[in-house]
Amino acid sequence: MEHRHLGRSGLRISEIVFGNLLYPHDSTPDETVLGALRTALDSGITTFDTADIYGMGRSEELLGRALAGEPRDSVVICTKVFFPAGNGPNGSGLSRKHIREGIDASLRRLRTDYVDLYTAHRYDQETPLEETVLAFADLVRAGKVLYMGVSEWTAEQIGEAAGLARELGVHLISSMPQYSALWREPEARVMPACQELGIGQIPYFTLAQGVLTGKYLPGRPPPEGSRGGAELVGGRAAFMRRLLTEDVLGRVQRLRPLADEAGLTMSQLALAWVLRHPNVAGAVIGASRAGQVSENAAASGVKLDPAVVSRMDEILGPVVVHDPADA
Numbered sequence: 569m570e571h572r573h574l575g576r577s578g579l580r581i582s583e584i585v586f587g588n589l590l591y592p593h594d595s596t597p598d599e600t601v602l603g604a605l606r607t608a609l610d611s612g613i614t615t616f617d618t619a620d621i622y623g624m625g626r627s628e629e630l631l632g633r634a635l636a637g638e639p640r641d642s643v644v645i646c647t648k649v650f651f652p653a654g655n656g657p658n659g660s661g662l663s664r665k666h667i668r669e670g671i672d673a674s675l676r677r678l679r680t681d682y683v684d685l686y687t688a689h690r691y692d693q694e695t696p697l698e699e700t701v702l703a704f705a706d707l708v709r710a711g712k713v714l715y716m717g718v719s720e721w722t723a724e725q726i727g728e729a730a731g732l733a734r735e736l737g738v739h740l741i742s743s744m745p746q747y748s749a750l751w752r753e754p755e756a757r758v759m760p761a762c763q764e765l766g767i768g769q770i771p772y773f774t775l776a777q778g779v780l781t782g783k784y785l786p787g788r789p790p791p792e793g794s795r796g797g798a799e800l801v802g803g804r805a806a807f808m809r810r811l812l813t814e815d816v817l818g819r820v821q822r823l824r825p826l827a828d829e830a831g832l833t834m835s836q837l838a839l840a841w842v843l844r845h846p847n848v849a850g851a852v853i854g855a856s857r858a859g860q861v862s863e864n865a866a867a868s869g870v871k872l873d874p875a876v877v878s879r880m881d882e883i884l885g886p887v888v889v890h891d892p893a894d895a
Contacts, residue, residue, distance in 0.1 A: 569612030570869045574849045575741040576766030579684065579715060581615040581644050583843055583868040585770055586861070587852040588616060588631050590623030596856055598630060605634035607858035611865035617744075617770070617852055619648035619689060620674050628677035636679055646770075647674050648719060650689035662692035662700040671712050687717035687744060691725050701729055705736040717742035717770070723761035730765045740767060742849070747771030749780060749841045749880060750811065751889050759847045768849035771842060775853070779811045780838035782824060786817040816887045823883060826876055832867075835860075839867035841880060 571580040586608040590596065608616070616635070618627045628647060635643055649670040652660040660666060671686065686707065692700060707713040716738050718726060726743060733740040743762050745754040751773065759769060775781055783791055790812065810816075820834075827837040842851045853864040881888075 569614070569865060571614070572849045573768070574685075574715075574770070575762070575768035577715060577739055577741040577768075579644065579741065581770070581850045582613050583850050584611075584613055584839070584865050585615040585617050585646075585850040585852045586613050587772060587854045588618045588622065588627045589854045590627040590630075592621070592624050594623050594626070600856060601627075601630045602634050603858055604855055604861050605631065607861040608865070609634070609638065611862050612868070613861075613865055614642065615644040615646065615850055617646040617648075617772075618678075619651075619687075620653040620670055620677075621648075621651040621689070625653065625673070625677055628674055632677055632679035640680065644684045645678060645680060646685035646687060646717070647678065647683050648687040648689040649674070650692065662688055662695045662703075664699055664703040664706075667700070667703040667707070671707055675712065682712050682714060684714050685717050685742060686713040686715070687719050687742070688721070689719050691718075691721050697725075697729060698732060701732040701736060701738065705733070705738045708738055714739075715742070716740045717744060719744035720746070721758075723757040726758065726767065727761055727765065730767065740765075742770050743767055744770050744772060744852075746773045747842060747848075748774050748776045749838055749884055750776045750816070750887065753890060753892060756890065759845070763847045769845070769847050770850050770852060771848060772852040774842045774851045775835060775838050776811055777808060779816065779820060780823075780834060782820055782834040784812060784817050784820075786814045786821065810889075813887075819883050819887055823880060826879055830872070830876060832870065833863055835864055836867040836870060837872075837876075837880075839864060840870040840872050841877065843867065843870070844872055844877060 570583045572583060574581050616631055618631050649667055650662055654669060658665045704716045716733060730740045743758060745758055747754050827834050839851050842848055855861045
């Protein structure tokens with residue numbers, strides 16, 4: 569497993585980041601989740617991402633159990649705050665109250681005294697940015713948080729927050745956008761702005777919810793037990809419908825010969841494509857089976873031939889999302 573600096577900070581994270589994502593009412597057995605986490609450790613993954621909202625705290629609790637026997641200085645623990653994870657009108661957002669209460673609850677579940685990276689899961693339109701960044705700064709001074717990150721913020725929001733953070737002595741070092749060979753929105757503004765500011769990317773949905781693994785075939789129903797075959801609601805359903813079209817699936821299958829020629833699986837090809845970007849520090853994976861974790865971890869260190877990247881872009885070009893408003 570190779571490691572990269574996160575932005576211009578001194579923090580090094582594994583190129584493959586394990587995302588312990590559980591949906592609010594996820595029924596995946598504890599032992600299945602713990603088994604995937606143990607395999608991640610055995611595969612050399614040192615960086616683990618979660619959030620208080622994942623599984624309504626269950627994701628953090630299981631991650632805490634899995635890492636309990638690991639030396640604290642050998643792993644990087646990342647969690648997030650914003651979505652409703654508490655009670656009452658102050659149980660969500662990025663107010664000082666919710667951030668302070670959120671970190672204490674997360675630390676209890678994670679069984680640790682501090683998190684390496686604490687991420688603002690979304691931008692809070694109802695709380696002054698100064699209040700949010702100052703609350704993060706106080707957590708850094710208290711030793712509960714080492715670095716600050718953001719997720720799905722615009723380039724303008726990131727720039728303003730970075731300026732405030734510098735004034736307060738806080739290191740804003742990461743951005744977590746959705747990014748894959750099929751979803752390239754961050755390339756237009758977020759990545760260039762972050763590159764200039766010394767902020768690194770830790771993208772999620774790097775396999776486009778499994779579509780880039782090639783397991784969804786055109787003209788056939790989604791595999792049983794897959795995300796595409798599950799009952800989806802809200803934004804997740806719309807996102808999967810956009811991906812599970814005949815055109816998208818057909819073009820993804822045309823990537824298989826490229827993967828074979830490179831000696832890679834489809835998943836490894838997709839992850840190596842993400843990791844080729846100079847502003848990306850680590851690619852988040854999510855897996856429920858040990859074999860998937862090991863396979864994805866092997867994408868670390870893979871250097872794609874520029875000709876392969878060009879061919880991938882050519883094949884996928886007509887179905888790539890650059891601006892969600894046009895999708």
